[in-house]
Amino acid sequence: MWWLKNVKIVDLESGSTQVRDVLIEGERILEITESLTEKEVQNKSQSEIQVIDGTGKYLFPGLIDVHTHLREPGQEEKEEIATGARAALKGGFTTILAMPNTKPVLDQRALVEFVSNQGERAAGAKVYPIGAITKGEEGKELTEMVDLAAGGAKAFSDDGREVQNAELLRLAMEYVKLTGLPLISHCEDDNLARGGSMHKGEVSARLGLRGIPSSAESVMVARDILLAEETGSKLHLAHISAKESVELIRAAKLRGVDVTAEVNPHHLIFTDEAVAESNYNTSYKVNPPLGSAQDREALLEGILDGTLDMLATDHAPHTWEEKMKPFAEAPFGIAGFETSLAAVWTYLVKPGKLPVEVLLRAWSLNPAQRFNLLGGKVQPGEIADLVLFDPEQKEKIESKWFTSKAQNTPFLGQELQGFACMVWVNGQLRLGK
Numbered sequence: 001m002w003w004l005k006n007v008k009i010v011d012l013e014s015g016s017t018q019v020r021d022v023l024i025e026g027e028r029i030l031e032i033t034e035s036l037t038e039k040e041v042q043n044k045s046q047s048e049i050q051v052i053d054g055t056g057k058y059l060f061p062g063l064i065d066v067h068t069h070l071r072e073p074g075q076e077e078k079e080e081i082a083t084g085a086r087a088a089l090k091g092g093f094t095t096i097l098a099m100p101n102t103k104p105v106l107d108q109r110a111l112v113e114f115v116s117n118q119g120e121r122a123a124g125a126k127v128y129p130i131g132a133i134t135k136g137e138e139g140k141e142l143t144e145m146v147d148l149a150a151g152g153a154k155a156f157s158d159d160g161r162e163v164q165n166a167e168l169l170r171l172a173m174e175y176v177k178l179t180g181l182p183l184i185s186h187c188e189d190d191n192l193a194r195g196g197s198m199h200k201g202e203v204s205a206r207l208g209l210r211g212i213p214s215s216a217e218s219v220m221v222a223r224d225i226l227l228a229e230e231t232g233s234k235l236h237l238a239h240i241s242a243k244e245s246v247e248l249i250r251a252a253k254l255r256g257v258d259v260t261a262e263v264n265p266h267h268l269i270f271t272d273e274a275v276a277e278s279n280y281n282t283s284y285k286v287n288p289p290l291g292s293a294q295d296r297e298a299l300l301e302g303i304l305d306g307t308l309d310m311l312a313t314d315h316a317p318h319t320w321e322e323k324m325k326p327f328a329e330a331p332f333g334i335a336g337f338e339t340s341l342a343a344v345w346t347y348l349v350k351p352g353k354l355p356v357e358v359l360l361r362a363w364s365l366n367p368a369q370r371f372n373l374l375g376g377k378v379q380p381g382e383i384a385d386l387v388l389f390d391p392e393q394k395e396k397i398e399s400k401w402f403t404s405k406a407q408n409t410p411f412l413g414q415e416l417q418g419f420a421c422m423v424w425v426n427g428q429l430r431l432g433k
Helices: 038-044 081-090 109-122 145-150 166-176 202-207 215-231 243-254 265-269 273-277 293-305 340-349 356-370
Strands: 002-010 017-025 028-033 050-053 058-061 063-068 093-098 126-129 183-185 235-237 259-263 386-396 415-425 428-431
Touching (some): 002 356, 017 038, 058 356, 063 081, 081 109, 081 415, 081 428, 093 415, 145 166, 202 273, 215 235, 243 293, 259 265, 265 293, 265 340, 293 356, 340 415
Parallel strands (some): 002 058, 063 093, 093 126, 183 235
Antiparallel strands (some): 002 017, 017 028, 058 386, 386 415
């Protein structure tokens, strides 16, 4: 049994914080109360009692990351399921969903089961695979989604690409209803985005880089929302980055469309000016690209008012050799597992821009509910996927600090504040002592 004393628990509705003692027995939270004596705890369990003094620390529900790239199978030089799952733990994540754009693509049941099995062996965060919508993510022929769901897929996506054929995507939305699972859309019009390496605007013009217009995302957001509305399918929109997209999602929700959406921390923290200010640092090259200050403001407003339901890292590890290429040639992506929570705390929560309860709803409760996962609540009887979070802990982000194979992050060299110091998965301590 674990006895966590004097931890701060946040009410996800009111935002109020209470100091409580928490007991963990087996895989579940046994009790939450104002205070306990040693005798009271001993009477509740015959097992060894391990006591943690959590004074000054928060007890968060384990974070759930619905958008990650673990690279295995096929690109293990960038990341492996084991290294990714353990890096996720370090960042406070107890559950992660793995995108299917591996080599080969997760378009067959055996591959979906492989990812699940590798995740179980990793003893890190729980790993659940996302199956591909189309075979090979080629946008031509649908996968056997029902079979992939039976093999453990928690959703379907061609992430890294968008299904350009509207007729095929509409058919996928009809088919996916047989599974009851969401379809995740990577909203990007290939014709508008092709050849671009950053947001199209004044900064890209000044830097001489070909830009990707916001419309490359928003036209597909509009299309996919209309198709979901017509078919009654569950739609989740990945990595929203444009103010126009936020407006479209807000309007769709008012109409009752079954749509949810996520935003990445880097889109809430940085703008396209970061590319110029960093002298073309490729750690700021992401897809969708960092937008304007107006986009960032709209995204923050969207997460605050619930238009954007979730935070997601879009953990996209790459080798140093790849990221050392010229900006236009380097791959898109940020390695986000280990730094995202601290970055959000440092840049958004600490300055008062993002309330703690909004962070926890967006990174735990809402993902659990949308993707039918355990977790999201610190309540008696709930699964003990928990994070002891120290809001005062500071770390300088250095190469030697990473558990992930990748270090392609704009936070390298910075000091961030607010880190997970202990993490439990199914009641088992997997990070910390």
